[in-house]
Amino acid sequence: MSVVSYQLEGDIGIIRLNNPPVNALSHALRLGIQDAVAQAQNDASLALVLICQGRTFIAGADISEFGKAPMLPSLPGLLDIIEASTKPIIAAIHGTALGGGLETALACHYRCALSSAKVGLPEVKLGLLPGAGGTQRVPRLAGVKAAVDLITTGTPISATKALNIGLIDKMLEGDLLSGALDFAKEVIAQGAVLKKVSDIDVDKTGISADFFTECRAHLSKRFRQQQAPQRIVECIEASISKSFEEGLKVERRLFVECMQSTQSAALRHLFFAERLSSKIKGLAKDTPLKDIKRVGIIGGGTMGGGIAMNFVNVGIPVTLLEINDQALQRGKDIIAKNYATTVKKGKLTTALAVQRQALITGTTDYNDLADMDLVIEAVFENLAIKKQVFAKLDSVCKPGAILASNTSYQDVNLIAESTSRPQDVIGLHFFSPANVMKLLEIVRGDKTSEQVLATSMVMAKTIKKIPALSRVCYGFIGNRMLRQYAREAQLCLLEGSTPEAIDTVMQNFGMAMGPLAVGDLAGIDIGYKAREGLTDVEKGDVRTYCIADALYEMGRLGQKTGAGYYRYDAQTRQRIADPIVLEVIEAQAKQRGVERKAINDDTILARLTFALINEGFKILEEGIAQRASDIDVVYAFGYGFPAFRGGPMFYAESLGLEKIYQTICQFGETYGEEFWQPASLLKQLVAEGKTLTEWTNR
Ligand code: 3HC
Numbered sequence: 189m190s191v192v193s194y195q196l197e198g199d200i201g202i203i204r205l206n207n208p209p210v211n212a213l214s215h216a217l218r219l220g221i222q223d224a225v226a227q228a229q230n231d232a233s234l235a236l237v238l239i240c241q242g243r244t245f246i247a248g249a250d251i252s253e254f255g256k257a258p259m260l261p262s263l264p265g266l267l268d269i270i271e272a273s274t275k276p277i278i279a280a281i282h283g284t285a286l287g288g289g290l291e292t293a294l295a296c297h298y299r300c301a302l303s304s305a306k307v308g309l310p311e312v313k314l315g316l317l318p319g320a321g322g323t324q325r326v327p328r329l330a331g332v333k334a335a336v337d338l339i340t341t342g343t344p345i346s347a348t349k350a351l352n353i354g355l356i357d358k359m360l361e362g363d364l365l366s367g368a369l370d371f372a373k374e375v376i377a378q379g380a381v382l383k384k385v386s387d388i389d390v391d392k393t394g395i396s397a398d399f400f401t402e403c404r405a406h407l408s409k410r411f412r413q414q415q416a417p418q419r420i421v422e423c424i425e426a427s428i429s430k431s432f433e434e435g436l437k438v439e440r441r442l443f444v445e446c447m448q449s450t451q452s453a454a455l456r457h458l459f460f461a462e463r464l465s466s467k468i469k470g471l472a473k474d475t476p477l478k479d480i481k482r483v484g485i486i487g488g489g490t491m492g493g494g495i496a497m498n499f500v501n502v503g504i505p506v507t508l509l510e511i512n513d514q515a516l517q518r519g520k521d522i523i524a525k526n527y528a529t530t531v532k533k534g535k536l537t538t539a540l541a542v543q544r545q546a547l548i549t550g551t552t553d554y555n556d557l558a559d560m561d562l563v564i565e566a567v568f569e570n571l572a573i574k575k576q577v578f579a580k581l582d583s584v585c586k587p588g589a590i591l592a593s594n595t596s597y598q599d600v601n602l603i604a605e606s607t608s609r610p611q612d613v614i615g616l617h618f619f620s621p622a623n624v625m626k627l628l629e630i631v632r633g634d635k636t637s638e639q640v641l642a643t644s645m646v647m648a649k650t651i652k653k654i655p656a657l658s659r660v661c662y663g664f665i666g667n668r669m670l671r672q673y674a675r676e677a678q679l680c681l682l683e684g685s686t687p688e689a690i691d692t693v694m695q696n697f698g699m700a701m702g703p704l705a706v707g708d709l710a711g712i713d714i715g716y717k718a719r720e721g722l723t724d725v726e727k728g729d730v731r732t733y734c735i736a737d738a739l740y741e742m743g744r745l746g747q748k749t750g751a752g753y754y755r756y757d758a759q760t761r762q763r764i765a766d767p768i769v770l771e772v773i774e775a776q777a778k779q780r781g782v783e784r785k786a787i788n789d790d791t792i793l794a795r796l797t798f799a800l801i802n803e804g805f806k807i808l809e810e811g812i813a814q815r816a817s818d819i820d821v822v823y824a825f826g827y828g829f830p831a832f833r834g835g836p837m838f839y840a841e842s843l844g845l846e847k848i849y850q851t852i853c854q855f856g857e858t859y860g861e862e863f864w865q866p867a868s869l870l871k872q873l874v875a876e877g878k879t880l881t882e883w884t885n886r
């Protein structure tokens with residue numbers, strides 16, 4: 189079936205696009221539109237309507253074609269043809285008109301949209317800029333400031349806002365096609381004027397001489413090290429200093445530059461990785477799903493409260509169980525505080541916040557969980573307690589209910605053994621703050637059923653999380669890798685560095701926060717308590733935690749006690765380097781016989797990131813993660829790894845596996861092979877001269 193059809197209805201030609209799932213502008217679609225516009229030039233039509241079938245208007249250029257040999261017509265070439273049509277073309281928008289999709293609509297002579305539609309230019313999120321006239325047409329219609337806002341954030345706006353700023357001409361309700369046909373009739377009645385956006389002059393009023401300099405400074409702070417936002421400003425600046433045609437040339441040149449950048453390759457990799465991570469290898473597409481209509485949560489602490497919010501935010505009622513009324517009230521208070529913060533930020537109305545909290549019922553009685561479809565346990569990180577909770581759940585929950593644990597480290601198989609239904613037990617590892625963080629690690633026990641797995645993947649999407657599948661191991665994908673990264677941060681401290689130096693290196697690399705600042709935020713007690721349950725062998729080398737333990741024993745637990753690796757200003761909560769910490773480090777180094785020497789930034793970076801990467805390879809070779817890109821998803825969405833570097837495994841490929849392997853071998857000689865054993869898979873790929881992508885697709 190053709191992806192584009194053309195049909196004359198009275199004196200209006202209808203160009204229908206049908207390229208599921210999102211009408212991306214593939215080569216076939218571009219060709220089809222070109223042919224339809226050509227055909228319409230010679231028939232009895234007086235105006236044309238461009239409309240899409242399926243769930244959305246055009247969602248953009250076809251990202252899967254990027255990096256391949258270009259095929260004509262190019263998108264800019266097609267948009268020239270559309271704008272040059274001798275009959276007005278009206279874009280009829282529903283769903284989301286994004287990127288090249290919105291640019292197509294802007295090249296049309298008129299735009300109408302359903303009030304539920306959204307429009308946006310999200311190219312920046314792919315390390316790109318709108319490459320088909322978006323940077324030149326948006327300022328002409330909506331003004332320079334609105335253009336900078338729309339294009340540098342990449343956040344879609346509602347049809348109402350688009351109407352207000354002039355991006356669309358008419359808002360419609362009800363049936364899109366009949367509304368668009370009526371609008372086309374109006375256009376014809378008014379003389380079928382060809383309103384070309386390229387003919388408009390950009391309104392320069394209110395744009396001060398230093399407007400663009402300020403934009404650049406603001407964006408370099410907001411999107412540290414990212415190229416695309418800066419290039420976007422350059423294009424918009426060209427829209428006022430140059431003609432439309434010259435502006436387009438600037439846009440094209442900078443678009444190609446961005447497209448060839450590693451940053452864009454990394455962000456495009458993550459776009460597809462995010463979508464791939466919800467697919468479970470070997471699982472039939474039609475695996476039956478369970479209905480999740482009622483959710484129970486056990487433990488209303490830091491995690492339980494946030495997890496509850498995810499469900500009630502999408503209208504799924506939650507029963508929250510705590511050990512006693514006092515703990516229950518504390519949990520509810522945390523939730524209320526979180527909602528109050530969201531309301532204060534203007535992201536939610538008070539009425540909605542109240543409505544959502546009303547969906548949470550508190551209890552201290554397990555019998556109230558009898559009818560739940562899914563129960564998520566978020567009690568203390570202690571295997572014995574978790575096993576007791578699951579045994580209890582086994583006795584009260586209806587058959588077929590999914591029983592999940594939010595454990596960070598415990599063995600999901602052992603937890604499952606405490607029930608008579610291990611097939612219904614799974615790990616659902618949320619990240620803190622659970623109502624904010626996008627990642628959900630889904631931990632597959634040896635006996636977890638396919639139905640429970642498939643349902644959990646869909647449930648993750650329902651609550652707007654990005655799922656990634658892990659098999660059982662200590663710490664699963666994310667925390668297992670993090671342990672190695674933290675190990676190197678601790679060793680660098682002991683051997684000669686400082687918290688400020690390490691955190692600065694990692695922040696400059698693009699991490700949301702450095703490892704020691706994160707330690708202070710999460711609480712130094714968390715790691716200490718986790719180690720309490722471990723044997724000396726499990727704890728590993730004392731040098732990897734002696735500084736943390738010393739700080740804990742001084743009562744320096746991090747931000748919550750006003751001091752940890754740093755001191756925190758009581759008012760501003762700003763972190764301040766603390767000479768006492770250096771004394772602690774030096775004392776520990778002396779006690780362990782370590783001679784402290786300066787460590788340069790490159791070495792710090794390599795030690796921390798290569799430790800992460802090497803463990804990633806081990807996780808892959810053991811089959812803990814399904815694919816390298818899932819590890820990237822875990823790190824980009826759960827651990828603040830810079831998206832523009834594509835995640836640790838993509839970063840490894842972009843550096844070259846050989847270089848990483850050689851450096852790890854060299855680190856083994858310098859810092860000890862007990863820490864630096866290259867993963868067998870890494871060694872194998874280097875020996876075979878293969879990439880991770882080739883190995884994944886083997
Ligand atoms: N190109 C190719 N494939 C695309 C695509 C695109 N632009 N947009 C989505 N897809 C694919 C996805 O990979 C996914 O494939 P899969 O089913 O095989 O996993 C499928 O379409 C459905 O996508 P989602 O799962 O994301 O569906 P949702 O309904 O959740 O979201 C959406 C729909 C909001 C349109 C979302 O897919 C999206 O944001 N897409 C990207 C939009 C975008 O970035 N557009 C700009 C592209 S760059 C551009 O246009 C350059 C131009 O300026 C020259």
Ligand code: NAI
Nearest residue numbers: 487488489490491492510511515566567568569595596620
């Ligand atoms: P928390 O200590 O803040 O909350 C635990 C809650 O569970 C407390 O309110 C306690 O009263 C309640 N509880 C304890 N035993 C119970 C029982 N038998 N029945 C009902 N309620 C009980 O702990 P937090 O941080 O919320 O952690 C919970 C789980 O989530 C742990 O397994 C932890 O490893 C995991 N986790 C924690 C993260 C974090 O950053 N805090 C991140 C991801 C997972």
